[in-house]
Amino acid sequence: MTSRFSRRSLLGGGAAAAGAIGAFAVGRATDSGAPAGAAARTSGERAASYAFRGTHQAGIVTPAQDRLHFAAFDVTTDDRAALVELLQQWTDAAERMTRGEPAGPSGAVEGPVDLPPDDTGEAYGLPASGLTITFGFGPSLFRTDDGVDRFGLADRQPAALRTLPHFPADVLDPARSYGDLCVQACADDPQVAVHAIRNLARIGFGTVSVRWSQLGFGRTSSTSVDQTTPRNLFGFKDGTMNLKAEEPEEVDAHVWVAAEDDPAAGWLAGGSYLVARRFAMGIEVWDRQPLGDQEAFVGRTKDSGAPLSGGDEFTAPDFDMPGSGGTTIIAEDAHVRLVHPDFNGGVKMLRRGYNFVDGSNALGGLDAGLFFLAFVRDPDTHFIPIQTKMAAGDALMEYLKVNGSALFAVPPGIGEGEYVGQALFA
Amino acid sequence: MTSRFSRRSLLGGGAAAAGAIGAFAVGRATDSGAPAGAAARTSGERAASYAFRGTHQAGIVTPAQDRLHFAAFDVTTDDRAALVELLQQWTDAAERMTRGEPAGPSGAVEGPVDLPPDDTGEAYGLPASGLTITFGFGPSLFRTDDGVDRFGLADRQPAALRTLPHFPADVLDPARSYGDLCVQACADDPQVAVHAIRNLARIGFGTVSVRWSQLGFGRTSSTSVDQTTPRNLFGFKDGTMNLKAEEPEEVDAHVWVAAEDDPAAGWLAGGSYLVARRFAMGIEVWDRQPLGDQEAFVGRTKDSGAPLSGGDEFTAPDFDMPGSGGTTIIAEDAHVRLVHPDFNGGVKMLRRGYNFVDGSNALGGLDAGLFFLAFVRDPDTHFIPIQTKMAAGDALMEYLKVNGSALFAVPPGIGEGEYVGQALFA
Numbered sequence: 001m002t003s004r005f006s007r008r009s010l011l012g013g014g015a016a017a018a019g020a021i022g023a024f025a026v027g028r029a030t031d032s033g034a035p036a037g038a039a040a041r042t043s044g045e046r047a048a049s050y051a052f053r054g055t056h057q058a059g060i061v062t063p064a065q066d067r068l069h070f071a072a073f074d075v076t077t078d079d080r081a082a083l084v085e086l087l088q089q090w091t092d093a094a095e096r097m098t099r100g101e102p103a104g105p106s107g108a109v110e111g112p113v114d115l116p117p118d119d120t121g122e123a124y125g126l127p128a129s130g131l132t133i134t135f136g137f138g139p140s141l142f143r144t145d146d147g148v149d150r151f152g153l154a155d156r157q158p159a160a161l162r163t164l165p166h167f168p169a170d171v172l173d174p175a176r177s178y179g180d181l182c183v184q185a186c187a188d189d190p191q192v193a194v195h196a197i198r199n200l201a202r203i204g205f206g207t208v209s210v211r212w213s214q215l216g217f218g219r220t221s222s223t224s225v226d227q228t229t230p231r232n233l234f235g236f237k238d239g240t241m242n243l244k245a246e247e248p249e250e251v252d253a254h255v256w257v258a259a260e261d262d263p264a265a266g267w268l269a270g271g272s273y274l275v276a277r278r279f280a281m282g283i284e285v286w287d288r289q290p291l292g293d294q295e296a297f298v299g300r301t302k303d304s305g306a307p308l309s310g311g312d313e314f315t316a317p318d319f320d321m322p323g324s325g326g327t328t329i330i331a332e333d334a335h336v337r338l339v340h341p342d343f344n345g346g347v348k349m350l351r352r353g354y355n356f357v358d359g360s361n362a363l364g365g366l367d368a369g370l371f372f373l374a375f376v377r378d379p380d381t382h383f384i385p386i387q388t389k390m391a392a393g394d395a396l397m398e399y400l401k402v403n404g405s406a407l408f409a410v411p412p413g414i415g416e417g418e419y420v421g422q423a424l425f426a
Numbered sequence: 427m428t429s430r431f432s433r434r435s436l437l438g439g440g441a442a443a444a445g446a447i448g449a450f451a452v453g454r455a456t457d458s459g460a461p462a463g464a465a466a467r468t469s470g471e472r473a474a475s476y477a478f479r480g481t482h483q484a485g486i487v488t489p490a491q492d493r494l495h496f497a498a499f500d501v502t503t504d505d506r507a508a509l510v511e512l513l514q515q516w517t518d519a520a521e522r523m524t525r526g527e528p529a530g531p532s533g534a535v536e537g538p539v540d541l542p543p544d545d546t547g548e549a550y551g552l553p554a555s556g557l558t559i560t561f562g563f564g565p566s567l568f569r570t571d572d573g574v575d576r577f578g579l580a581d582r583q584p585a586a587l588r589t590l591p592h593f594p595a596d597v598l599d600p601a602r603s604y605g606d607l608c609v610q611a612c613a614d615d616p617q618v619a620v621h622a623i624r625n626l627a628r629i630g631f632g633t634v635s636v637r638w639s640q641l642g643f644g645r646t647s648s649t650s651v652d653q654t655t656p657r658n659l660f661g662f663k664d665g666t667m668n669l670k671a672e673e674p675e676e677v678d679a680h681v682w683v684a685a686e687d688d689p690a691a692g693w694l695a696g697g698s699y700l701v702a703r704r705f706a707m708g709i710e711v712w713d714r715q716p717l718g719d720q721e722a723f724v725g726r727t728k729d730s731g732a733p734l735s736g737g738d739e740f741t742a743p744d745f746d747m748p749g750s751g752g753t754t755i756i757a758e759d760a761h762v763r764l765v766h767p768d769f770n771g772g773v774k775m776l777r778r779g780y781n782f783v784d785g786s787n788a789l790g791g792l793d794a795g796l797f798f799l800a801f802v803r804d805p806d807t808h809f810i811p812i813q814t815k816m817a818a819g820d821a822l823m824e825y826l827k828v829n830g831s832a833l834f835a836v837p838p839g840i841g842e843g844e845y846v847g848q849a850l851f852a
Contacts, residue, residue: 067616067643069783074790108661109729113718120713121661121728122644122781125654175786190493190616191644191657194783198659198792202713209790215641215783217493218548218617228551231617233624235534235547287546287628292539302547303535355548357495357620357641358784360601364500364635366624 049128052095054413056256056270057420059132060350060375061245063224065186068216068354069193070276070371071201072179072406073208075141080151084425086207090135090183090200091419100128103199120202123195131187133196135420136274136408139163141180156424158257158265160273160380161409167391169402176278176404179211184274184373186352190215212404214278216354216371223352229305229313233281233355233368234399236298237305240313241340243350254348254382255375257412267423270412272375275383278356278404281369286399297395299334307336333395339386347382349374369400379407475554478521480839482682482696483846485558486776486801487671489650491612494642494780495619496702496797497627498605498832499634501567506577510851512633516561516609516626517845526554529625546628549621557613559622561846562700562834565589567606582850584683584691586699586806587835593817595828602704602830605637610700610799612778616641638830640704642780642797649778655731655739659707659781659794660825662724663731666739667766669776680774680808681801683838693849696838698801701809704782704830707795712825723821725760733762759821765812773808775800795826805833 050058075083093103102108104118111117142157143149163178185196194215201210220232221239225246232238243250259269286294291302299317300307307317308329317336323329330337341348352375357368376382391397411421476484501509519529528534530544537543568583569575589604611622620641627636646658647665651672658664669676685695712720717728725743726733733743734755745763749755756763767774778801783794802808817823837847 071786109717109727111717113721114716116714117661117717117720117728119661120659120709122657122659124657124661124729189644191781194643194659194781194794198709198783198794201792202710205710205714210786210792211790213783213786213792215785217620218615231548231550233546233548233620235543235545235550283546283624284628284631288542288631290540291535291537291543294543295539301535302543303550355617355620357624357639359639359641360497360636364637366627366636366639368620368624 048130049098049100050130050132052098052133052414053416053418056272056413057134057410058098059134059184059186060255060272060352060410061223061251062132062186063227063245064219064221064352065130065132065188066217066219067187067190067193068219068371069185069190069197069213070216070373071183071185071197071213072138072211072276073181073183073201073204074211075150075180075208077207078150080425082207083151084419086204087135087421087425088419089203091414093199093203094133094135094196094420097123097196097199098128098131098133100126100131103203120195120199122198123192126189126192129187129189129192131185131192131196133200134184134186134274134410136182136184136410137161137421137424138179138181138406138408140178153424156265156267158262158268158409160262160378161265161407164275164379164405164407165384165388167387167402169391169397169400170405171401171403172405173403176212176214178406179408181208182274182276182406182408190217214356214371214404215358216356218355220353220355220370221351223350232370233283233357234286234294234298234396236294236300236302237313238353238370239351240300240305241348243348250348251350254377255350257377261378265409267421267426268409268411272377272410273379273383274408274410275372275374275376275379276404276406276408277372277402279370279372280367280401280403282365282399282401283368284365296331297333297335297399299330299336308334331395333393335390335394335396338390338394344386344389345381347386349376349382375410474556475524475526476556476558478524478559478840479842479844482698482839483560483836484524485560485610485612486681486698486778486836487649487677488558488612489653489671490645490647490778491556491558491614492643492645493613493616493619494645494797495611495616495623495639496642496799497609497611497623497639498564498637498702499607499609499627499630500637501576501606501634503633504576506851508633509577510845512630513561513847513851514845515629517840519625519629520559520561520622520846523549523622523625524554524557524559526552526557529629546621546625548624549618552615552618555613555615555618557611557618557622559626560610560612560700560836562608562610562836563587563847563850564605564607564832564834566604579850582691582693584688584694584835586688586804587833590701590805590831590833591810591814593813593828595817595823595826596831597827597829598831599829602638602640604832605834607634608700608702608832608834616643640782640797640830641784642782644781646779646781646796647777649776658796659709659783660712660720660724660822662720662726662728663739664779664796665777666726666731667774669774676774677776680803681776683803687804691835693847693852694835694837698803698836699805699809700834700836701798701800701802701805702830702832702834703798703828705796705798706793706827706829708825708827709794710791722757723759723761725756725762734760757821759819761816761820761822764816764820770812770815771807773812775802775808801836
């Protein structure tokens with residue numbers, strides 16, 4: 001037994017020492033995917049990481065990382081104090097993990113042998129990998145469908161935080177929809193994103209259960225001008241028009257809730273609303289459409305992403321340019337036209353979606369698509385009208401089916417010594 | 427319309443020109459995750475890639491990449507010629523994609539507007555990302571359960587290529603098991619691995635359908651001495667004892683089928699058998715076990731992966747070292763003891779498994795675990811005995827449930843001008 005205990009006594013101070021290293025290197029992590037030696041996970045030296053505390057939560061204007069694990073939780077207790085304690089514990093663990101440290105102070109491997117470790121270990125040795133953890137509160141946290149005020153929060157429910165309406169293409173699976181709480185974990189290594197959700201679920205055992213979760217890869221939206229626009233599983237660039245972090249006035253106008261927006265929900269000022277929608281793509285049918293038709297449905301070329309009216313990816317579309325047969329070159333039902341701010345009262349979203357493939361569907365095809373995530377200042381103005389229009393008239397909808405849907409209020413950033421959503425419970 | 431056609435006429439020669447660039451850079455790709463400019467996918471300049479043709483198929487001794495998309499297919503035709511044609515088309519497309527090129531000659535964006543593209547486009551602009559594509563044939567390709575010789579191949583069915591027996595911990599889901607054909611796509615970018623499977627499924631439309639597919643990340647086994655041993659979702663290093671590419675005599679002895687192994691199946695010489703097993707982990711229960719118990723179940727420390735008898739990760743375990751209470755320090759039911767070559771006739775496997783998280787299970791937990799992939803010379807000697815022993819007596823089995831299972835014969839490498847499995851059909 002000598003070797004086991006000597007290892008622990010030698011290394012017992014490691015976690016505490018590492019906790020003192022608080023400097024953040026803000027920037028993109030490299031994604032080598034390979035473990036970087038055990039030291040990396042406790043010291044964070046090799047990894048880029050993002051500050052957990054600040055004016056706004058991380059993971060919104062943060063340059064979109066490459067991998068996602070998103071989870072919605074149901075709260076299984078009626079005890080408000082237990083809920084608050086969970087949020088305090090989650091805040092602590094999330095801050096540690098975004099630094100590249102274990103989820104708890106004793107860590108994955110150095111704690112007492114007669115207790116479960118306070119970190120599950122699969123990210124031990126991996127760098128922080130640009131991890132961000134973003135929390136949200138669903139409508140059902142405030143009131144049940146029957147109107148029960150579960151935690152004394154009903155009078156603080158934001159007016160816009162309601163179950164989204166049924167849209168024409170919705171075939172919602174309740175097991176992929178809704179939720180009292182949500183956590184978005186983004187990182188440049190899937191093992192790090194999965195580790196974050198898994199440890200928050202572990203900490204929440206007895207207080208919450210995972211209602212649904214979704215992995216994603218190959219983000220579909222760039223949130224920084226430094227990022228190349230990635231492609232979705234239709235094969236098209238996706239997110240060309242996305243709001244960028246480098247446009248603070250636009251972000252203020254379209255993403256952050258202002259104090260005056262909702263007098264009953266002052267706690268949400270500096271926060272946002274998060275729309276999550278699981279768009280299953282009929283990729284087998286899509287793949288049999290001619291290239292010209294695919295481009296007509298989108299209204300952009302598949303190559304550069306330029307509008308069909310010409311130019312390059314970032315050229316403004318000319319919606320009036322005549323095509324053949326008395327129509328416009330960008331069709332009336334083209335996706336780019338339907339969702340363009342010019343035809344939607346100027347509203348913009350900050351999208352942060354990811355591609356997914358979740359095995360196979362019952363038809364011998366791939367269960368693949370786009371897990372749409374968007375942060376907006378007000379879903380009533382910035383999401384519901386545009387989604388209604390798209391569901392009714394967008395040429396792409398023939399190849400899309402929405403089987404998961406949820407809306408969350410995302411509290412503002414977490415100050416020093418605070419826990420996430422503290423103002424809601426104050 | 428000018429801009430659309432001028433783009434095509436300018437770039438029309440691109441795919442053909444890129445096809446002439448045949449040099450392979452063998453080595454690990456970097457995984458930036460970000461698109462590297464459209465040129466990368468057609469020229470392959472930025473990416474490490476692996477040779478598709480050779481003595482053995484790629485993706486076996488290839489240093490394990492970080493991401494996996496694995497698919498099993500059912501053949502939906504009775505026409506042998508159609509099956510052969512599919513294998514020819516798959517060979518051509520796989521070779522293209524491993525070079526970082528589109529799946530077909532006209533590509534994702536440059537083909538005629540009135541035809542579907544011969545590449546789906548989501549990997550356009552991404553480097554080859556170390557992609558390997560490995561093909562296998564299931565027992566049901568040779569004979570149905572009723573003994574029907576579907577394609578005139580029954581007399582060439584390898585004796586060891588049978589449905590795996592039922593093991594004690596198996597609770598198999600037929601929708602996650604078996605298959606006539608399999609394709610393992612590994613890459614350092616999930617979008618590239620997904621793109622490969624998706625395009626092979628597209629090409630096979632009408633001839634095959636996807637029976638099941640599995641994504642994986644954070645490989646659990648290193649196949650090269652240059653790779654750090656990664657961690658599974660139990661939080662332990664996994665694959666310490668794995669066969670390594672740098673041990674050619676061991677690989678010859680344990681992985682490659684020799685010509686004399688099975689006179690009826692000479693076509694398999696230089697190939698291997700691929701065992702695929704989906705181990706669902708009870709991670710929520712595991713996470714509540716004390717650290718000392720977790721280490722006792724595995725027989726190794728969670729930190730360095732050293733055997734509990736001492737030393738470092740690669741120190742040979744001392745299975746006789748006495749512990750307390752008259753037992754050995756490495757328990758009788760410890761995983762490391764049960765699967766060790768010393769207690770299994772010296773057999774070794776080349777494991778190439780991946781971690782997975784596939785959303786949630788019905789119990790409010792994560793559907794997470796280990797997608798076990800192993801290449802062996804003979805499943806009757808190298809897999810079935812050890813799995814039988816593990817299922818019956820391994821302390822870890824309390825936390826594992828196998829709900830997917832399949833066995834495939836993996837034909838040898840593909841020579842110039844050949845298609846995969848050509849010797850089987852000759």
